[in-house]
Amino acid sequence: MGAISVLNIVLRLAVWFLLTADFSLPNIIIGIAIAFLLPGNRKSSSTLKDWLRILWEIILAIPQAYLEAIEIIFRPHNDEDFIRKRVKPERSLGLVFLDIFLITFTPKTIVTKYDEEGWYEIxxxxxxxxxx
Incomplete structure (x- = not known):
């Protein structure tokens, strides 16, 4: 089992615990079982470098989210629009999930659609x- 497989399982477990908010032993066992039983994504390859880059971007997004929230409080944002952003080529489903999380984490943006052809609608x- 490679580092990427471990990161995919950790991501699945993290999502499971966020959804259930239950750290009892039976729930942990169920979460581990689900993390291993879900099919993997064999069509695209992600590297450890890709995972580390997106995790670093998430860490950097935390202060940005606070700054945007404060800015929205004191200077209301009365305009809106939709933009399309290209998905980086050959992204695994785990990295696509983290991309969407990163975009949606900040208060000014939310992903409304993921196009299977390789676009995010934001x-x-x-x-x-x-x-x-």
């Missing part, structure tokens, strides 16, 4: 630019 709020 809704974002922004300050209205005044034309004086």
């Amino acid at each position: 809704h974002r709020v922004k300050r209205k630019v005044s034309n004086k």
Whole structure:
């Protein structure tokens, strides 16, 4: 079992515990069983470098999320739009999940659609630019 497989199992367990919020022994056993029984993604290969990069981006997003929340409180964002962002090539499903988590983690953006052709549709709020 490689490092990437271990990261995929850890991600599955983390999602399981976030969904159930139960750390009892039976729930831990069920979570481990589900993490191992879910089919893997064989079509794309991710590297440890990709995983470390996205985890670092998530760490950096934490202070950004706080700053955006404070900015929205004191300077309301009255405008919104949708943008499309290209998914990085050959992303595993675990990395796509983490990409979506990263985009949605900050208060100004949320992924509304993941296109199987390789695009994220992102809704974002922004300050209205005044034309004086």
